[in-house]
Amino acid sequence: MPRASSRSPVPASEASSRRTNADYPGRVILAVDTSLGTAIAAIDSDGSPRAEAGTADPLGHAEVIGDLLVQVLTDAGSAEITHVVAGMGPGPFTGLRIGIAAARAFALGRGIPVISVPSHLGAALTVIETESRPGPFAIVTDARRREFAITVFDGTDADGIPNIVADTVLVRHADADAHLQGIHRVDVATLSGVDLARVGARAVAAGRTLTGEEPLYLRHPDVSVPGAPKKVGL
Template sequence: MLLAIDTSAGTAVAAVAANGSVLAERSTADTRRHAEVIGPFLHEVLAEVDRAARDGGDAHPLAGVVTGIGPGPFTGLRVGIAAARAVAIARGVPLVPVPSHDAVALKLVEGGVAAGRFCVVTDARRREVAVTEYSAALPVPRVVVPARLELRLGFAPEEGVALYEVTEIPAAALAHVAAARLAAGASFPDPQPLYLRAPDVTMPTGPKRVTS
């Protein structure tokens, strides 16, 4: 079983079995309560999986924790990554980082919605959007390898490039991306959040000028 967590937009948690079936999931599109809901969501999802096993269902040992690494705003994104790290360390399983837009891309392609070149777009705040371009010409799972990732103000797609703007990242699809890459022996990015935007606070480059 893979446990997937994403807080790059709203908050989403899902437990996905080795065969790809969704065992339990919780989500909210609220972009301001990540810290308040991540704990209850994790407890409810894991408790639901354990309860199903006690009631005679199959046991699903945790094999890894998938974390969405964005792009997303700093405050929300770090809540999910920190929670995923904590669960992975506590359970002694690997932490599997996946770009959050890849989950949307995979779901669009597998559902037959996206074809050719397309972009996944999410709100980056400050009147900006995070944009990842994909190509559906490649077979899954390689389709979820982005061709371009950037932060834009006033985004308009190129001619012939479909645009899919989303407000939630499906945690189950995030687990499906991780499972497909693991099965294919593909590499994963470093578990570093994709903030895209430079921090507001910067280190001083030299001594301050003192005036009397």
């Protein structure tokens, strides 16, 4: 059976300990994610956080995102944001749209680019940089309706971006362990905006596009999910 562990965001000072200025040349990046709760962060040019704020509430995104964004921008001080990372899910239809819309509106108002990043990549980077356990592992997030969203990773590529070895699927709670077949399981309840920003920074530095502009919705409203695991669609 897979070994389960439950993780909250790791303190950013620990997660950034391996980064150097060369990883983020001249960039200050804002990240916004509403795939689970609401996570917003700004990282400095050396990958260390200027500011981070969030809430684990999976429902109240619209009520809190404005205040959290103001808090992060205030705490970040005089930083000039050059890019905005939008967490693209997997996540519920309504909640995910709120974060993506906020990220795009902020970027549009300042004439800066939006970097689309699958949210599980941020969670995977947290695991890779804080656990010494080698081999593949699964990021598991609650998809509601007694289902999990599961993505399997194994290390990072040459650009420092987590390697996806099995795309995101929806799996019923009762079937999750059988689906993973012994792969190390990491249950994630909240995401680190700082680590999501770091993934985006690495994509920018490498000139890469990590996903398209369409979010990874868990499901559209009023769409039923079949019993077998299915890939989360664009």
